[in-house]
């Protein structure tokens with residue numbers, strides 16, 4: 001699995017974030033250079049490409065004759081026989097354009113797992129954060145993707161206890177979590193970053209914020225565990241990444257980026273194999289590789 005940076009910087013200026021000041025404006029790398037780099041990665045054995053960017057779905061490269069977007073890169077990578085899986089991260093709801101959503105209908109390699117930060121389930125807080133989108137717009141993206149493929153799952157980022165967050169705003173976030181059932185997410189208590197507009201706002205009581213974070217994480221972890229449990233007894237595709245240092249087991253990832261630990265063999269590293277899952281915890285799945293595993297990647 002190889003990372004390929006396609007975009008840097010950010011123009012969004014969320015009120016809590018330093019990135020636009022430290023990394024500068026959005027910049028997209030040349031389409032042709034990215035494809036050449038993908039060719040090199042494939043030559044050195046890459047089976048999965050993870051397109052990276054601070055705002056990866058804002059990717060826009062103006063070539064001599066044509067503009068290229070993230071969807072064009074995905075279509076181009078799709079053509080490489082050697083590439084079995086395509087991912088991208090981190091995306092912004094404002095840039096989930098229809099051409100990108102359509103890729104989920106047309107691509108066989110784009111993985112059914114979308115990391116799409118929302119930060120809060122309250123429109124009032126999203127406005128204070130200067131996110132530039134509403135909860136309903138996020139839900140609309142979720143519904144469009146679920147309609148294309150009901151197996152698509154979401155993960156997100158949450159900032160809890162942002163200045164101005166009332167009990168009502170917090171309840172909106174809880175309601176939203178229960179609506180989407182994110183399978184994996186990052187959540188933090190708001191912490192002011194010097195120089196950002198949000199750092200000038202009055203903080204809410206730290207104990208209240210910490211208590212809210214606990215509630216949010218309890219729900220997030222529960223959905224994460226439930227999703228992992230849904231694999232018990234099933235045979236799933238795992239891209240084998242490496243042999244683990246501390247034991248004789250092997251490590252790989254399924255299509256949702258879950259870590260999968262199983263007894264395997266050196267020769268399967270870099271291949272997609274079938275693993276029957278017999279145990280899970282919140283973070284990992286455990287199983288046994290099928291002996292006659294369908295090695296789809298040579």
Ligand code: SF4
Nearest residue numbers: 010012013014017019
């Ligand atoms: Fe940009 Fe993301 Fe920071 Fe918002 S949170 S300013 S979108 S990098």
